[in-house]
Amino acid sequence: MAFQRWAFGNGRLPVVARTAGRGDRFGPAFTLPRLLARAGLSLLLSGVFAWLLADRMARIDLAALAAAVRALHLWQWLLALGFTGLSFWAVGQYDGVIHRHFATGLPPRVARRAGIAAIAVSQTLGLGLISGAILRWRMLPGLSLWQATRLTAAVALSFLAGWAVVTSATLLVLPGAPFRPLAGLALAVLLGLALLSCLGPRWPGLPVRWPNGFVLSRLVGLCAIDTLAAALAFHLLLPVGADLALTVLLPAFLLAFGAGLTLGTPGGMGAFEVTLLALLPVQPQPDLLVAILAWRMVYYVLPALVGAALAVAGPGPASPPPAGYLPHAPQRAETGLRHQGTLALAAIGEQSWLLGRSGHCLFAVFDPEPHRRPETIDAALLALGALAASESRLPAVYKASARTAARARALGFAPRRIGREAWLDPASAALSAPARSGLRRKLRRAAAAGVTVRQMSSETAPWRNMDDIAARWARDHGGERGFSVGRHARGYLCRQRLYVAWQAGHPIAYASFHAASREWTLDLMRHGADLPDGTMHSLVQAAIEDARQLGIARVSLAAVPEAAFGPGGRLGRILAALCPDLAATGLLRFKSAFAPHWSPRYLIAAHPAGLPLTALSLWRAITRPPPLAREIEQDHADYGFATAPGPWHIAERTD
Template sequence: MRQQVHDKTRRALARVRSVQTEQAGRLPGWARAARRQIIVLAVLAGLAMVLRDRIAHLDWPAILSSVAQVTALQWLGAALATTASFAALAKYDALLHRMLGTGQPSGRAGRAGWVAIAISQTLGFGLISGALVRWRMLPGLSLLSATRLTLAVAASFLAGWAVLSAAVLLILPLPMHGQGATALRVLAGLALLGGGAVTALALYRPNLRLAGWKLRLPPLAVQGRILWLCAIDTAFAALALWLLLPAESGIGFLALYPAFLIALGAGFVSGSPGGVGPFEVTLLALLPPDQTAQILAAILAWRLVYYAAPTLAAMGMLARPPRRAPELAPARLLAPDPDLPVWLERQLARSDQAELGLLRQGEHGVLIDPGARGGWMIGRTPQALVGLLDPFGARNTGRLLDDLRHKARDEGRIACAYKLTPRAAARARKARWHVTLMATECWLETKGFSTDQPARSGLRRKLRKAAKAGIRCTHEACIEPTALTPVAARWHEVRGGERGFSMGRFCPDYIAGQSVIVARKGDEIVGFASFHTNDREWVLDLMRPAPDAPDGTMQALIVTAIEAARISGATRLSLAALPPCPSRFTGPARHVWQRAERMAGAAGLRQFKLGFAPHLSPRYMAAPTRVSLLLGGLDIARQIHAPPPLPGASAPRHGLFHKFRSLSS
């Protein structure tokens, strides 16, 4: 009987909870927000009830007298610490302006940032007041952009505060003992796990879609700087408060800092102007009870230094008429555009690197050499700004390496170079960049090429099979690119997608600018290969055999291309690059390359290219640090195997293709 009563009671409680949950789900947004505030206020009210005896017995005249006894040296130290804290706050805005690409100068952006923060933290309504101040002080910035920036600053600070607080609470002595300390450590551990998850997502899946919204996670370099700025900001803010405590309080900075971070979070979540109330209540609850009067006196003095003084200075800055930002000098980083400027077309025609034709895909930009004598093809990944191939037409490669590093830093990315020749890699080493082997280029001399060599016996067998199947390959400079779409679509269906970044992707407009070799069986197109070309060399770009193409079709396409390149006057034909052979490495690197070869199916590609008995030349990757080299390599690999849609191109009308759509760089 008792068990039956217990079961009935449990079911009744479950029904009540279900009804409550259903009713809560029907609440409008403002009601749910109000409920969250009520919960926060209820918790704070509970803390105030616990502290009511301490507050009731406060000697307020003594507190004000303690404020009056703060020495000039203490005021000066607190003012200097406040200045350092606001300098870090200003960097938030400058960093996020660069990341969001607003085009505002860093100095102007930082100045507007600290003014907005000083005013909004005192007046409250941080999103509204902060956005309005930034909009007022930054001509050319729309109110929507100012609001988005303000939201990004608040979110970045909150995320940085959460991770920093978790780390501090796990490292420094906790401001409480017993079950409360255990709960804090558990929460800190969960916060660090959450921060680690965000870091992993930023590396492996930087673009997220949540409820129809596209969310781009900050690059790892930006996340690191946000955390560093948050540490500087909060440490100097806490130092300003600590310097205002009387010497006899006996509270050390390492004891104050964890409590300060928790109180700061309570004030931030409450939404009250300056966190007034929640900040004081939380800090008093976490610090020694016999120091209440001294702590409150220091907080009052701190609010004068950290809130009132910056607010007055900010009001003065805001009262000044805004000045229109001067015209910015043309960016030295040319934006991606498939329609290349005339001067750049001329540079590409004179360049030794036909593979620079990848610029016509419209995915990569150009870092322009001083004087516009040349430049460097530049690709972007979520984490890195990448110089692809060797710089072209530039005499000072070291200067371009420095420019790439500085531009990457401005964008919150890491800098790296990809597919460098040995000569360019040596220049990178001279500039103290770290260099590693990443690929091997396979190339052939067109003059005197013959299939009769013993090393090409396998190639001869493949060509005989293709000839027996009736395969006929021709160089067709005037073919309509859309005629190749069905073959490309079938290849796409079988392979499950195209690779990108350092490899071209099928697009009729892109193919129209290349030399194309077409394989036919009768009147049916069963495959094609496209090449980047200039007067010196041809470089293999796309190879698209139909799934039912006879054996030997790909080999026949390449042999025909070699003859066409020789007739055109080119002395060199490149079969593009292969991943390095794992046997060239030792230790963990060998296992990494073995795994990469299995995943990429490189063994078959290696057998195909080496069947031509080509010359082999190493290609290198370089970055300023070993960490940048590792992160850049991982990000480039992800971008190659899972490329985003091409910008500004229209997709072929075939259901098997991903739609090409605009993509913000």
């Protein structure tokens, strides 16, 4: 078995280019009726605002207006151009943040260039969703038109939300600003939604994950830079001596700017002017019209020409995504969790690692393989941090060994012990050992109750009975867990070793094991009510006996939370409070019956301050997993870049 890999450190990651059943066809936003409706509405609104301006413009001497524009000083034009450049720098950074959130894998330079070109041209042409989507499609190699549309819609909607935050805060802070009560209400609603982002909610029917707090804070900050720079450019282009303070102009400008964006007319034409003139009724109109005309030249016409030139030039020569193979097949049996679709196998240099995402964190699960030398562990941890930063997430490692935790501490990470893994060597795990006397009693009770255990293949397994057993178990235990915990699914279990317990000819319980060349790991244990004592012990012992006969060097019974061993540290108490079943004293008693070895396992956070957020993200990922795919390990590209598991996902294929 060979594994396709993506390399870190070269600044490029592949992009998922297919979407569910759409290929490269036009998305819903590009249907002809919608296109005509949006174009017609834009023309209608432009006509309405032109009519509203006609009366005022009729009293303006256009020759005098043009002369006043020419009379502006050179320093005014240069400073206005500087602030325009700052505004479009923020626009490019804004697109880069959206790309990191969606994990498109495109280089930041390409994302920023496309964002600047798309905004510069589409804000002048109007119909921003359509024109912006076409330009991004042109400028972003590997994205389908439908994906470019979704990306453009995300940019537009998030920018409007950021504009609402910035404008509401401005109206509340500046004295004499209009609409203060409405601004307070809008800001409270938006801050409430931002607070929800810390929990990373999944909205039914919404195909994308809610942006996390890091993404939202960056977007709002960039939106503030963009809009305030645009306002300063406008203020600088007022005729010298115009009596209009920036504190008076700013609220009206932001509201007018938003009106132009929302209505989608070309360049916000008409909507911007009418709103600005209405909100500044005491100002001399000729001065405002001079600034409006000059600002449109600096902020719309020149950027549109530059953006059009960038679009004509295109994205430049495309670089193919890095290709290659993982140098080592995974040795740890639990990497079989990737077959559920929540976690994915990745290559980091010469190592492989199991990765998964939550709203705020990028989790690496277990240790990188192989991890023989300290320098290779250090390289893997640093690469994890770089990849997490590229996705606006915190890096974290779950169930790391003591060796990896020590290297992480040396690099400034914050490791905390969260559990202990139970494991044994089947060759030396003699059932006759005194330490296993309790296990022998359990096995005798199960045998006396008529319980037998059979190892089943995917063809002979009693799937219907196992489905019923798993459903009853889930109802009795408050649902199944996820992320790093296996869930019942036929396609998933077909890849494991299955052991089924029978009584009176009927299946009553089953256990499954991840199987690698030299290691097996206990995964699912499912049973119904009124189970004969010792049934689950019999299932595990049957697997241990088989492993001994097949020469398997290590059988892991998986980890037990640290809370089961006693009070533990602060993190253990926090996790136990969040999820009471983490105090798994019953699980500890069950696994202790096999007299295993115990190895500590750690949660590694980026820094001590990020440890609570990392623990909360982990708890939510385990206790509230997304629904399993209809078919385990189907092609993730079918979901498009917004829901793909990440550009580091490795698709297995045989040579």
